[in-house]
Amino acid sequence: xxASKLMTMHDAIARHVPxxxxxxxxxxxxxxxxxxxxxxxxxxxxxxxxxxxxxxxxLFDQMIGAGCASKVMAAWIGNVxxxxxxxxxxxxxxxxxxxxxxxxxxxxxxxxxxxxxxLGVPFLPTYSTLGSxxxxxxxxxxEFISPVNEDKLVAVRAxxxxxxxxxxxxxxxxxxxxxxxxxxxxxxxxxAARKVIIVAEEIVAPEVIASDPNRTLVPxxxxxxVVNEPGGAHPSPVQGYYGxxxxxxxxxxxxxxxxEDFEKWLEHWVVRTADRREYLKQLGTPHFxxxxxxxxxxxxxxxxxx
Amino acid sequence: MATANSESQxxxxxxxxxxxxxxxxxxxxxxxxxxxxxxxxxxxAFLVAKRTHAPRAVGLYENGLIRETPSxxxxxxxxxxxxxxxxxxxxxxxxxxAFLQQGRVQLGFLGAAEVDRFGNLNSTWGDRHGxxxxxxxxxxxxxxxxxxxxxxxxxxxxxxxxxxxxxxxxSPGNGRGNGWRTTQGLxxxxxxxxxxxxxxxxxxxxxxxxxxxxxxxxVGVEDVLANTGWTLRVxxxxxxxxxxxxxxxxxxxxxxxxxxxxx
Numbered sequence: 001x002x003a004s005k006l007m008t009m010h011d012a013i014a015r016h017v018p019x020x021x022x023x024x025x026x027x028x029x030x031x032x033x034x035x036x037x038x039x040x041x042x043x044x045x046x047x048x049x050x051x052x053x054x055x056x057x058x059l060f061d062q063m064i065g066a067g068c069a070s071k072v073m074a075a076w077i078g079n080v081x082x083x084x085x086x087x088x089x090x091x092x093x094x095x096x097x098x099x100x101x102x103x104x105x106x107x108x109x110x111x112x113x114x115x116x117x118x119l120g121v122p123f124l125p126t127y128s129t130l131g132s133x134x135x136x137x138x139x140x141x142x143e144f145i146s147p148v149n150e151d152k153l154v155a156v157r158a159x160x161x162x163x164x165x166x167x168x169x170x171x172x173x174x175x176x177x178x179x180x181x182x183x184x185x186x187x188x189x190x191x192a193a194r195k196v197i198i199v200a201e202e203i204v205a206p207e208v209i210a211s212d213p214n215r216t217l218v219p220x221x222x223x224x225x226v227v228n229e230p231g232g233a234h235p236s237p238v239q240g241y242y243g244x245x246x247x248x249x250x251x252x253x254x255x256x257x258x259x260e261d262f263e264k265w266l267e268h269w270v271v272r273t274a275d276r277r278e279y280l281k282q283l284g285t286p287h288f289x290x291x292x293x294x295x296x297x298x299x300x301x302x303x304x305x306x
Numbered sequence: 307m308a309t310a311n312s313e314s315q316x317x318x319x320x321x322x323x324x325x326x327x328x329x330x331x332x333x334x335x336x337x338x339x340x341x342x343x344x345x346x347x348x349x350x351a352f353l354v355a356k357r358t359h360a361p362r363a364v365g366l367y368e369n370g371l372i373r374e375t376p377s378x379x380x381x382x383x384x385x386x387x388x389x390x391x392x393x394x395x396x397x398x399x400x401x402x403x404a405f406l407q408q409g410r411v412q413l414g415f416l417g418a419a420e421v422d423r424f425g426n427l428n429s430t431w432g433d434r435h436g437x438x439x440x441x442x443x444x445x446x447x448x449x450x451x452x453x454x455x456x457x458x459x460x461x462x463x464x465x466x467x468x469x470x471x472x473x474x475x476x477s478p479g480n481g482r483g484n485g486w487r488t489t490q491g492l493x494x495x496x497x498x499x500x501x502x503x504x505x506x507x508x509x510x511x512x513x514x515x516x517x518x519x520x521x522x523x524x525v526g527v528e529d530v531l532a533n534t535g536w537t538l539r540v541x542x543x544x545x546x547x548x549x550x551x552x553x554x555x556x557x558x559x560x561x562x563x564x565x566x567x568x569x
Contacts, residue, residue: 075445088440104476181390182385185400239387
């Protein structure tokens with residue numbers, strides 16, 4: 001039996017994500033975004049990170065605003081229910097707090113970049129982005145002629161993050177993880193990355209994971225650290241655990257519009273907040289409880305008997 | 307709370323600008339089609355189509371979701387928990403992108419910050435009085451614009467958004483017209499089908515250029531031309547957009563009673 005990989009968020013980030021690393025966050029699209037991990041990266045003062053993800057809702061914006069990133073490789077950077085990302089705009093247009101270089105992907109080409117790394121090949125072909133300025137400006141997308149039928153195709157270069165941080169519903173202490181609901185690029189993200197940090201709402205016995213192996217989307221041997229962090233994806237939702245805090249996204253939109261307001265927001269919710277437990281305390285019990293699942297919807301059990 | 311603006315629009319003509327766009331978009335969906343749904347107004351259009359004329363339409367969402375029944379609640383994002391409950395399949399992004407690239411997806415909806423006379427879309431770099439503004443980017447828009455059999459774009463009809471040429475092609479339409487898509491290597495059966503705006507509906511000629519096909523009730527052709535940044539061609543038989551029906555309004559208001567999306 002391998003040793004437990006359970007550790008605190010502080011230790012997982014301290015041990016596995018140095019400055020300068022390429023970090024995959026937000027692999028499950030608008031669900032299960034690892035905000036707690038992102039905030040810990042900000043608190044530990046990481047710099048020159050390359051943030052990669054298809055979208056990340058407002059997490060990339062916060063990390064850009066905090067000065068953690070020098071590069072972003074993504075398909076969409078904004079506030080999904082409210083619109084533009086103000087910290088991204090300040091960074092790209094004015095270099096505040098520092099210049100950030102953005103490499104634009106589409107969702108499909110981003111997914112192919114991870115899938116390519118997951119398969120261990122240097123690129124994968126697609127027809128997507130032909131004729132677009134994404135193809136012209138992103139050096140990891142190259143047009144070529146198909147060797148088998150003369151079609152024009154785009155080669156999407158493999159993308160291998162140093163670390164993938166995935167928020168999941170449940171995992172065992174070895175990192176075998178169950179995920180359900182919105183998957184996005186999580187499976188390929190885990191396979192593509194050199195290391196995986198699993199952030200789980202619940203830690204369960206290995207037997208629980210093995211009882212439903214179709215739902216095991218990350219095998220533990222890929223995982224370097226397991227963090228038990230209930231509420232760690234707030235304000236994004238976790239299917240079966242809590243809903244999306246739409247008001248929080250709307251408030252962030254207003255409070256990030258001006259630089260001085262964003263700085264206050266960051267102080268209040270991240271810098272002066274020790275950890276996720278304190279963050280949730282600050283959010284308040286009635287507030288977080290309102291997001292709780294009101295009507296459970298359990299799937300029918302699958303019989304693995306023989 | 308419904309906004310005062312929505313209230314006054316409804317008092318004047320029975321529906322909001324957003325509502326006629328949603329109803330018009332819903333009618334672009336034929337029954338049993340596979341539809342790449344996207345966010346905001348298109349998400350509502352899909353739900354309206356499902357509840358009215360296209361009950362067998364199937365929705366595909368970029369997070370990997372396939373859904374055959376309308377979501378029971380208003381959605382702010384495609385990954386909101388109500389959109390996953392009762393779904394047909396919760397797969398990976400590549401699973402739905404595979405269907406798109408195979409050419410199986412008949413229709414994809416898009417939004418954008420800017421569009422040009424050939425239906426090219428920009429959602430990456432805005433231009434405000436000569437200053438470049440960084441916008442969120444493609445998401446899945448470029449993929450849909452390249453690979454869906456038909457694409458339908460929804461956006462506000464403003465002169466600053468309707469430009470002669472967009473400065474950045476995030477999602478290719480008909481390029482510079484006249485077979486441009488084919489020379490780029492894009493699939494033969496793909497490309498822009500309609501632009502549904504706050505003022506009317508634009509479609510595309512065989513040369514790839516947009517023309518005004520219908521105006522919404524109460525909108526004059528001159529209003530449309532004044533809000534378009536190029537000399538827009540007008541159909542010989544210009545139509546008036548059919549206003550939203552009682553059923554269509556009931557379907558969209560059941561989901562968005564406070565006009566969060568349908569301002």
